[in-house]
Amino acid sequence: MPPTSAAHLRAHDYRYLIERWRVVAKRAGIPLRRLVRADGYDLYALVTPALSLPNGPGLTAAIPKTLPPCEVQPRSQARSEVQLRNEGENEEPRLERSERSRASEPSRRRGCERPRATTDTKNQDSSGARGLAVASPQGASGGEQQLIPFGVYVSAGIHGDEPASTEGLLAWAEAQSPGRFRKLPLLLLPCLNPWGLVNNRRCTETGLDLNRSFHLEKTLPIIGAVKALVAREMNRTRTGDRTGEPPRPRPRSFAASLMLHEDYDGQGVYLYEVARSNRGVNNRKDTTCPWGEALLTAARAHLPTDPRPKIDGRKVAAGVHRRRIDFKRFAKIGYPEAIWLHLEHSERTFTVETPSEFAIEQRVAAQVAMIEKTIENATA
Numbered sequence: 425m426p427p428t429s430a431a432h433l434r435a436h437d438y439r440y441l442i443e444r445w446r447v448v449a450k451r452a453g454i455p456l457r458r459l460v461r462a463d464g465y466d467l468y469a470l471v472t473p474a475l476s477l478p479n480g481p482g483l484t485a486a487i488p489k490t491l492p493p494c495e496v497q498p499r500s501q502a503r504s505e506v507q508l509r510n511e512g513e514n515e516e517p518r519l520e521r522s523e524r525s526r527a528s529e530p531s532r533r534r535g536c537e538r539p540r541a542t543t544d545t546k547n548q549d550s551s552g553a554r555g556l557a558v559a560s561p562q563g564a565s566g567g568e569q570q571l572i573p574f575g576v577y578v579s580a581g582i583h584g585d586e587p588a589s590t591e592g593l594l595a596w597a598e599a600q601s602p603g604r605f606r607k608l609p610l611l612l613l614p615c616l617n618p619w620g621l622v623n624n625r626r627c628t629e630t631g632l633d634l635n636r637s638f639h640l641e642k643t644l645p646i647i648g649a650v651k652a653l654v655a656r657e658m659n660r661t662r663t664g665d666r667t668g669e670p671p672r673p674r675p676r677s678f679a680a681s682l683m684l685h686e687d688y689d690g691q692g693v694y695l696y697e698v699a700r701s702n703r704g705v706n707n708r709k710d711t712t713c714p715w716g717e718a719l720l721t722a723a724r725a726h727l728p729t730d731p732r733p734k735i736d737g738r739k740v741a742a743g744v745h746r747r748r749i750d751f752k753r754f755a756k757i758g759y760p761e762a763i764w765l766h767l768e769h770s771e772r773t774f775t776v777e778t779p780s781e782f783a784i785e786q787r788v789a790a791q792v793a794m795i796e797k798t799i800e801n802a803t804a
Contacts, residue, residue, distance in 0.1 A: 432784045435587035438465060438618040444594055445470070445614050452602040460649035463629040465618035467646060469653055470597075475575045475609035476657065536626055536633035539640060539758050573771045575609035576802045577654070577681040578795060582635050582761060584620020584627075588778055589684035592791025599792070608799060611657060611678075616646065636758030654769055679802040680715070681770040683762055684791055690779030692730035693723045693790055694743040698762060699772045715801050716744035719774065722797040726789040727782060774798065 434440045442456075449456040449470055459467045580589040593614060597605070615621055619629045627633055634646065641648040658676045687694075697716040720729050720743045729743035738745055747762075754763060762773040776794050778787040 432587075432591055432788065435591050435784065436584075436621055436624055438615060438622050441590060441594065441615060441621075442466075442468060444598070448594070448597045448605075452600075452605040454606065457653075459653060460645045462644075462646045463619035465622075467616065467618065467649070468614055469650075470610070470612040470614070471653075471657060472606055472608055472610045474607050475611055536636070537631045539632065539637055572676045573679040574676045575611065575657075575678050576799050577611045577613075577678045577765065577770065578684070578798075579613040579616055579682075579761065580684040581615030581621050582617050582683070583633075583685065584617045584623060584625050585688075586626075586684075586686035586780065587621065587624075588686055588780070588784055588787035588791055590615045590621060591784070592684055592778075592788045593795065595788050596792045596795045608803060610799070611654065613650065616650070633758070635760045638761050638764040639759040651764075658769055678765070678770040679772070680798050681762070681765040681773045682795060682798045683773070683775045684795075685775055685777045686780040686787065687735075687777040688780045690730055690777055690781070691732060692728040692743065692779055693720060693794075694730040694732075694735060694740060694745070694777050695719060695794075696745045696747045696762065696775040697772070698747045698749070698766045714744075714746065715772065715798070716746070716774070717742070718801065719776065719794045719797050720744065722793040723776075723778075723790040725793060726786050727778060730777075730779070 445468065446456055452472075454470060454472055457469045457471065459469050461467070578593060580593040581587075583589075593612065597612070600608075617628060617634055619625075620627060632644070634644075637644055638647055638651075641651045658678070695716055697714060699714060723729075730740070731743075732740060734740060735745065749763060749766070754760070760775075762775050766773045774794075776791070778790050780787070
């Protein structure tokens with residue numbers, strides 16, 4: 425269960441947030457790692473022992489005998505169900521924006537500086553995409569070595585005016601038993617923009633939108649630190665087997681990556697989903713069934729699904745936008761965290777958005793539900 429409303433009164437208190445994370449980490453016996461200092465604040469990460477083990481279960485890549493069916497419905501059917509649910513459930517009135525929220529509004533989507541990105545037309549991912557450097561680890565024979573899907577990446581607070589993201593991730597962590605926490609293969613980033621959280625601003629102190637800056641690891645310490653941490657965890661070395669096989673690197677990709685966000689224009693929960701086509705464990709096509717509908721179903725116990733047919737000018741089906749990577753667009757606005765992960769480190773990426781005009785208790789509970797569903801699917 426998420427914490428009581430009293431806990432959310434300090435949702436913009438970063439030091440209090442980290443104090444609570446230290447309690448979680450100490451109880452589970454997992455170190456809270458300091459990543460880097462940026463804008464006057466130390467940033468932290470938590471990597472569970474199950475993810476860090478070189479010989480963890482992710483390197484065996486066991487395939488279940490039976491795979492769950494895809495939960496995708498025809499658009500017309502899915503939309504009608506969402507509309508019916510929204511008409512009869514979750515009719516709680518929206519909260520008025522606080523004066524603090526109103527004051528910060530110019531800093532939101534249109535107020536951050538968007539660094540221009542450049543595309544690399546030589547690099548392509550498995551679906552023919554171009555852009556950031558794409559991971560293609562080489563085997564001993566010089567050919568491509570398949571990445572092994574393993575573990576879950578979850579980040580929060582990249583935009584400081586989206587406090588249910590940081591509260592939701594912490595609430596999920598606080599609800600876990602130490603034993604379960606340690607056994608789950610996770611890389612958690614509690615808050616990527618502490619200055620923004622404290623000041624209720626979308627951007628960093630210098631006015632940059634970090635979620636448009638994941639091509640700037642050489643100039644932004646936080647981006648460089650996150651990329652270095654992920655690269656280190658995803659390229660651990662496996663020891664030789666009983667036949668005397670020498671140690672060799674076995675690069676991995678996350679089975680799923682989850683970016684927690686909020687939208688002040690949102691009318692309910694929605695998400696963006698990107699999954700690799702025709703690539704799963706041992707290239708089994710049916711292992712890449714979409715999960716977006718399942719995440720929204722979990723969230724719907726607390727908040728309605730956003731009914732809009734278009735969000736930010738893009739078509740959405742029953743709250744799910746299955747993103748096609750438009751590199752010309754990202755070259756103009758900068759590269760988001762989800763696109764970097766998709767191209768280099770993750771089988772699936774989800775950017776989930778809760779509506780920031782609803783009560784924070786509902787938003788946190790919806791975030792917790794989507795985190796849990798993602799981890800359940802990725803570790804089943």
